[in-house]
Amino acid sequence: MNASHAYLRATDIACRRGERLLFARLSLAVEAGEVLHLAGANGIGKSSLMRILAGLMRPFSGEVEREGAMALLDERPALDTHLPLGRALDFWREVDATPAERLDTVLAAVGLQDLLDVPVRYLSTGQRKRAALARTIAQGSPIWLLDEPLNGLDTASVAVVEKLVAQHCADGGVCVLASHQPVAVPGLKRLELAEFVV
Numbered sequence: 001m002n003a004s005h006a007y008l009r010a011t012d013i014a015c016r017r018g019e020r021l022l023f024a025r026l027s028l029a030v031e032a033g034e035v036l037h038l039a040g041a042n043g044i045g046k047s048s049l050m051r052i053l054a055g056l057m058r059p060f061s062g063e064v065e066r067e068g069a070m071a072l073l074d075e076r077p078a079l080d081t082h083l084p085l086g087r088a089l090d091f092w093r094e095v096d097a098t099p100a101e102r103l104d105t106v107l108a109a110v111g112l113q114d115l116l117d118v119p120v121r122y123l124s125t126g127q128r129k130r131a132a133l134a135r136t137i138a139q140g141s142p143i144w145l146l147d148e149p150l151n152g153l154d155t156a157s158v159a160v161v162e163k164l165v166a167q168h169c170a171d172g173g174v175c176v177l178a179s180h181q182p183v184a185v186p187g188l189k190r191l192e193l194a195e196f197v198v
Helices: 046-054 085-095 100-109 125-138 155-170
Strands: 007-017 020-031 035-039 061-067 070-073 143-147 174-178 189-192
Touching: 007 046, 007 174, 020 035, 020 046, 020 061, 020 174, 035 046, 035 155, 046 070, 046 143, 046 174, 070 125, 085 100, 085 125, 100 125, 125 143, 125 155, 143 155, 155 174
Parallel strands: 035 174, 035 189, 070 143, 143 174
Antiparallel strands: 007 020, 007 061
């Protein structure tokens, strides 16, 4: 699958949680080389929309179509807290069939190559977030869904994430990034979820 052919589109999406309709009539299109910032306050429905886009949750109405494999980063890093970081990531590297050298390159990019012997439970929130991001990026999927990837990161780490997203899109990838924080990526499109709240 060539990243330059990747896209993610949603048409007239509505999301219901219990008896409450979170948002409705939401449409978006993110083509190869584009990054979309889903903006809005905490609890407005950004994570629910990301799960719908990832195919993990069915929309109340509307449809999603995509071309290309997706990698999702959400609030659950899914790393065994009892293992050293290197072994925890190796588990996913084997599951994802990721070449070891690709993971090594990504770990260097996010600044974790010196922490591979540290048990995951001793890592800071920001370090765990960067580890989960490394696993997501290393999958090699053309479509990235990043749910609050900047939470817990210091200024330097935020800049690293923004640079990785910019490079991914410059290479023809697609990125949807949900964040209540500002995001600085060239050519960024923005969708304010509050406009679709019922």
